[in-house]
Amino acid sequence: MLPEIDSYLSANAARFEDELCELLRIPSVSADSTRKGEVRRAAEWVAAQFRGLGLEVELCETAGHPIVFAEAKADPSKPTVLVYGHYDVQPPDPLDLWTTPPFEPTRRDGNIVARGATDDKGQMFTHVKSAEAWLKGTKGKLPVNLKFLIEGEEEVGSAHLDQFIEANKTKLKADVVVISDTSQFGPGRPAITYGLRGIAYYELKLQGPSRDLHSGTFGGGVMNPANALARVLATIIDERGRIQVPGFYDDVQPLTDLERQQFAALPFDEAQFMKAIGLTAVAGEEGFTTLERRWARPTFDINGLTSGYQGEGAKTVLPAKASAKFSFRLVPKQDPEKIRVALEAHLRRVLPSGVTMELTAFHGAPGVVVPLESPFVAAAVTAVESGFGRKPVFIREGGSIPVVSTFHELLGLDTLLLGWGLDDDNTHSPNEKFCLADFHRGIKASAYLWHEIGKKF
Ligand code: BES
Numbered sequence: 001m002l003p004e005i006d007s008y009l010s011a012n013a014a015r016f017e018d019e020l021c022e023l024l025r026i027p028s029v030s031a032d033s034t035r036k037g038e039v040r041r042a043a044e045w046v047a048a049q050f051r052g053l054g055l056e057v058e059l060c061e062t063a064g065h066p067i068v069f070a071e072a073k074a075d076p077s078k079p080t081v082l083v084y085g086h087y088d089v090q091p092p093d094p095l096d097l098w099t100t101p102p103f104e105p106t107r108r109d110g111n112i113v114a115r116g117a118t119d120d121k122g123q124m125f126t127h128v129k130s131a132e133a134w135l136k137g138t139k140g141k142l143p144v145n146l147k148f149l150i151e152g153e154e155e156v157g158s159a160h161l162d163q164f165i166e167a168n169k170t171k172l173k174a175d176v177v178v179i180s181d182t183s184q185f186g187p188g189r190p191a192i193t194y195g196l197r198g199i200a201y202y203e204l205k206l207q208g209p210s211r212d213l214h215s216g217t218f219g220g221g222v223m224n225p226a227n228a229l230a231r232v233l234a235t236i237i238d239e240r241g242r243i244q245v246p247g248f249y250d251d252v253q254p255l256t257d258l259e260r261q262q263f264a265a266l267p268f269d270e271a272q273f274m275k276a277i278g279l280t281a282v283a284g285e286e287g288f289t290t291l292e293r294r295w296a297r298p299t300f301d302i303n304g305l306t307s308g309y310q311g312e313g314a315k316t317v318l319p320a321k322a323s324a325k326f327s328f329r330l331v332p333k334q335d336p337e338k339i340r341v342a343l344e345a346h347l348r349r350v351l352p353s354g355v356t357m358e359l360t361a362f363h364g365a366p367g368v369v370v371p372l373e374s375p376f377v378a379a380a381v382t383a384v385e386s387g388f389g390r391k392p393v394f395i396r397e398g399g400s401i402p403v404v405s406t407f408h409e410l411l412g413l414d415t416l417l418l419g420w421g422l423d424d425d426n427t428h429s430p431n432e433k434f435c436l437a438d439f440h441r442g443i444k445a446s447a448y449l450w451h452e453i454g455k456k457f
């Protein structure tokens, strides 16, 4: 249907992969302060891509990692699409579980394997290459105006992004946002994601005696902070998977019957789901299916536990300190700040005497659902079908992209979440991958999306 685009994409497919590999070689781990220079190098690499396409580009400094902003003006009468993505990646640890090194991208079984392959360098890059296809492969005109906002702090909670958006409302003015940082429903089942969960992340530190003690001499007469931590954490969720913090569910909207039916109609294979991640049983909140639990119900998960002796063999120590990192995934309407207040009050109430506590709140973001009745969604359905050869299904997902709610609140914009990844891409774990065929399908879907959106207005 767009022969010039199609032939440009096939003629340049191998180079697109090579360029993605260049970006994947830059270890832009935003959480690691020793990688600050590498994070900047990734930002500069992305900026250079845009410059190469003749876009107006700015590398915007923040108190953290820089933001890349680029703009391709086509025609003021056409809609403007704001593409968001992130060039930062998660830490690669544990390194010994990678088959090939995380920052040496390797093609294996039709995938590109590297940290950031799918989350989000590979997915983000599909929109850069689709812009290139229009600018270089046709008579040089994009069918829409494009703005790109590519940040370097998504994996650490986008701390400086809201401020940037607040300060640059005019610059970021657009009609719709497009983000590819989610997944398909399954292999060969493209999806449009209309809901994401939010997050509220904490660290709880308990302090007991002023120093580590002999557990024989002192045990029994002293509150052990590790015991206290286990007790306190166990009060947060009951055996039916219900969170016990008073007020936690106050703003949770029940799932509608229609939505439950729609989830149930998706071809979700629970046995396959268990097999893929080595489970013997699924678990979660009583009364809900696995998809409901993962996509549309709030959860509590401990993300890290630290206390006492972790070395080889046994050590009879009564540790002076214990700490935990944990988070709630939130659903729309739950307010992270309200949750923090409720949590802190709950923890103070259940804290055993003999230990003191300190609660730190890290990133928080509300959950989102985006409306499906819009011409942009209709355009996306057609474009995804053009790229992937199959109509997308509508899904929600359990992960979080904090900026989606910010775009809505500060710019009044809805987001199209068009994910080209797969649930088994190993995001945030060893051997992250991105299916190369999906990379190219994503580029094609994106190129067709500009066409479909341009056509509608
Ligand atoms: N790409 C993910 C978001 C995602 C994950 C969407 C799974 C859909 C399904 C993103 O890069 C991410 O990992 N976000 C963090 C946000 C947090 C650090 C504030 C997350 O969800 O943990």
Ligand code: ZN
Pocket (backbone or CB within 6 Å): 086, 119, 120, 154, 181
């Ligand atoms: Zn991501």
